[in-house]
Amino acid sequence: MKKIFVSVGLAAAGAAGLPLAHGQGMESGAAPKIWNVAATLRGFYDDNYTVANNARGSFGFEFTPTLSANKAFGQTDIGVRYAFGLFYYLQRDENGMDPMDYTHQAELWVDHSFNERWKLNVSDSLAMGQDPKLLDHSGSTIRVEGNNLANHANVKLDTEWTRQFSTSTHYQNSVYNFSQGGVIGSPSNPTEAALLNRVEQTAGIDFQWQFQPETMGFIGYQYSWVRYTENSQIHVPVTLLANGSVWPFLPPFPPGSRQVNYFSNSRDNNSHYGYVGVDHKFSPNLRASVRGGVSYTDLFNDPVSPSTSLSPYADVNVTYTFIPGSYVQAGFTHDMNATDVATPSTTTGHLTQYQESSVVYVDVNHRFTPKLSGSIVGQYQFSSFQEGAYNGTGDSQVSFSSNLSYQINRYLSTEIGYNFDELISSIYGRDNTRNRVYIGLSASY
Numbered sequence: 001m002k003k004i005f006v007s008v009g010l011a012a013a014g015a016a017g018l019p020l021a022h023g024q025g026m027e028s029g030a031a032p033k034i035w036n037v038a039a040t041l042r043g044f045y046d047d048n049y050t051v052a053n054n055a056r057g058s059f060g061f062e063f064t065p066t067l068s069a070n071k072a073f074g075q076t077d078i079g080v081r082y083a084f085g086l087f088y089y090l091q092r093d094e095n096g097m098d099p100m101d102y103t104h105q106a107e108l109w110v111d112h113s114f115n116e117r118w119k120l121n122v123s124d125s126l127a128m129g130q131d132p133k134l135l136d137h138s139g140s141t142i143r144v145e146g147n148n149l150a151n152h153a154n155v156k157l158d159t160e161w162t163r164q165f166s167t168s169t170h171y172q173n174s175v176y177n178f179s180q181g182g183v184i185g186s187p188s189n190p191t192e193a194a195l196l197n198r199v200e201q202t203a204g205i206d207f208q209w210q211f212q213p214e215t216m217g218f219i220g221y222q223y224s225w226v227r228y229t230e231n232s233q234i235h236v237p238v239t240l241l242a243n244g245s246v247w248p249f250l251p252p253f254p255p256g257s258r259q260v261n262y263f264s265n266s267r268d269n270n271s272h273y274g275y276v277g278v279d280h281k282f283s284p285n286l287r288a289s290v291r292g293g294v295s296y297t298d299l300f301n302d303p304v305s306p307s308t309s310l311s312p313y314a315d316v317n318v319t320y321t322f323i324p325g326s327y328v329q330a331g332f333t334h335d336m337n338a339t340d341v342a343t344p345s346t347t348t349g350h351l352t353q354y355q356e357s358s359v360v361y362v363d364v365n366h367r368f369t370p371k372l373s374g375s376i377v378g379q380y381q382f383s384s385f386q387e388g389a390y391n392g393t394g395d396s397q398v399s400f401s402s403n404l405s406y407q408i409n410r411y412l413s414t415e416i417g418y419n420f421d422e423l424i425s426s427i428y429g430r431d432n433t434r435n436r437v438y439i440g441l442s443a444s445y
Contacts, residue, residue: 035069042440049089051132051143051421053429058091062440077111085129102147103129117160124153133421138176139196139338141395141423141430146179148192166208170222174200176338177229187233187262194232194264195340201225204273214281220291224271226338228264234342235262238349240304246349260303260349267342267353268301273313288318295336297354299387304349309386311336311356325367333359336386341427343389352388355395357381371407376400393426413442 042062048055063086070079085103093099109123125136128149132140135150153173160166178193185191204222211217239247242256275293282288292314300306317331339355361379368374377400384394403417419436 034071035067036444037065037067038442038444039063039065040440040442042438044436044438046089046434046436048432048434049092049143051141051432051434053432055432055434056092058089060087060089060092062087062438075113077109079109080107082106101130103127103131103134105134119158121156121158122154124151126151135176137174137337138178139340140178140192141340141432142192144178144180144192148179149175149177151175164210166210168206168208168218170202170204170206172200172202176200185232187236190232190234190342192340194230194234195342196228196338197230197264198226198228198338215278216280217276217278218291219276220274220293222273224273226267226269226271228267230264232264233262234264234266235344235351237261238344240349244304244348246346248346262303262342262344262351266301266303266351267299269297269299269353271295271297271336275313277315285321286319289316291315297336299353302350302353304344304351307350307387323367325365325373327365329361329363331361333357337383339383339385341385341388341390345387345389345391350387350391352385352390354386355383356386357383372404373407374402374404376402390426395426395430396424398422398424411443411445413444415440415442 040062042064043059044062045057045059047057049058050056064083066081066083068079068081070077083103083105085101085105087101087103089097089099089101104126105128106126107124109121112120114120126149127134127136128147129135130143130145130148132138132142132144135148136152138148138150140148151174154170155172156168156170158166158168175198177197178191180191180193185194202222202224204220206218206220208216208218237259239253239257239259241247241254247253247257273293273295275291277289277291279289280287292312295311295313297309297311298306299308312334314332314334316333317329319327319329321327335357336354337357339352341352344351359379359381361377363375363377365375366373379397379399381397381399382394383397385391398421400420401417403415405413405415407413416439417437419434421434423430423432425431
């Protein structure tokens with residue numbers, strides 16, 4: 001399944017005390033300095049650290065050391081970065097919880113130019129922790145104990161066949177694994193591991209035409225396959241009558257009825273994407289990208305009956321750099337994504353398979369002076385459940401983050417920030433609101 005929007009979600013996560021963002025600062029080309037060591041110390045208050053309907057708040061401290069390195073070897077650039085996060089919640093032990101959280105974030109990238117026309121990029125991003133904001137597009141909306149993992153690997157080959165015609169071939173592999181921290185689930189109350197542990201793979205190709213120096217059009221196709229890996233029951237069995245409706249009573253069952261069992265892999269699926277688009281540079285400071293198409297999804301492992309669906313797909317992005325170091329980015333996306341809701345329909349027995357999500361986002365970064373900079377990120381997402389008990393209804397999510405940082409000298413900087421997140425759901429007890437504020441000091445060398 002396609003990523004919806006990387007920088008908005010990770011800007012919010014970073015502002016919450018997770019400084020290493022997937023893809024952030026890992027541009028192609030090695031920096032003059034081969035290695036860098038940094039550390040951040042923050043004090044914070046989180047009024048809903050469980051990220052759940054029954055909010056619990058706590059003051060706390062964060063310490064995050066980071067090590068990064070990059071090097072150019074002729075036609076090849078290599079970079080790596082690792083950050084370890086230690087979070088101490090002062091009030092959490094009062095509720096019988098471990099007051100310590102640990103996170104790991106790592107990135108690796110390799111750029112290689114075979115020649116002027118053939119270029120290869122390989123990258124991998126790993127995040128491990130408990131906060132749903134950290135685990136990029138995992139599908140979870142709550143905090144989960146344990147060393148939960150999200151890993152994204154990408155390979156892209158850009159080939160320029162002529163001055164006007166080129167191709168971009170790409171492959172992505174994403175792995176999501178929730179360890180659950182010893183929590184034992186049941187068919188009536190499945191764990192996040194049972195609902196969301198999976199491997200997603202996507203392969204595709206874009207055919208690109210350079211109509212003008214500022215304008216490139218493209219047409220593309222990609223194939224995606226999703227496999228859930230936990231092999232656990234995710235709902236109690238139901239009995240279907242011969243006419244396809246659910247039998248709502250206890251045994252004995254009418255003749256011709258059958259029992260349906262729901263397992264993690266009942267939500268396996270394959271998808272085909274077809275799209276067209278254009279990238280245009282209006283000026284040195286303003287550029288836009290538009291792509292749109294459809295996705296065709298085969299829900300071949302549905303235990304009631306295999307089915308297919310056709311959905312729109314869109315990705316619109318506009319970036320304006322108004323002064324050096326200051327920019328506005330805005331956009332809209334529509335795509336399908338995993339969900340931790342699987343409840344089947346009480347009439348047809350079909351599982352909740354996935355969500356369709358529409359996202360609107362704005363990201364503003366401004367450098368007020370050479371030493372003072374700030375950012376504001378806002379996002380609204382509406383996600384509708386497909387199939388299942390909540391078919392056609394959904395979740396609304398609002399996220400806002402702001403950050404102000406001041407560079408004291410070459411090695412030291414200070415910052416202050418605020419994050420707001422709200423989930424409004426059609427499912428009772430799923431709603432939650434979260435406010436986080438922090439102030440910190442960073443050192444780098």
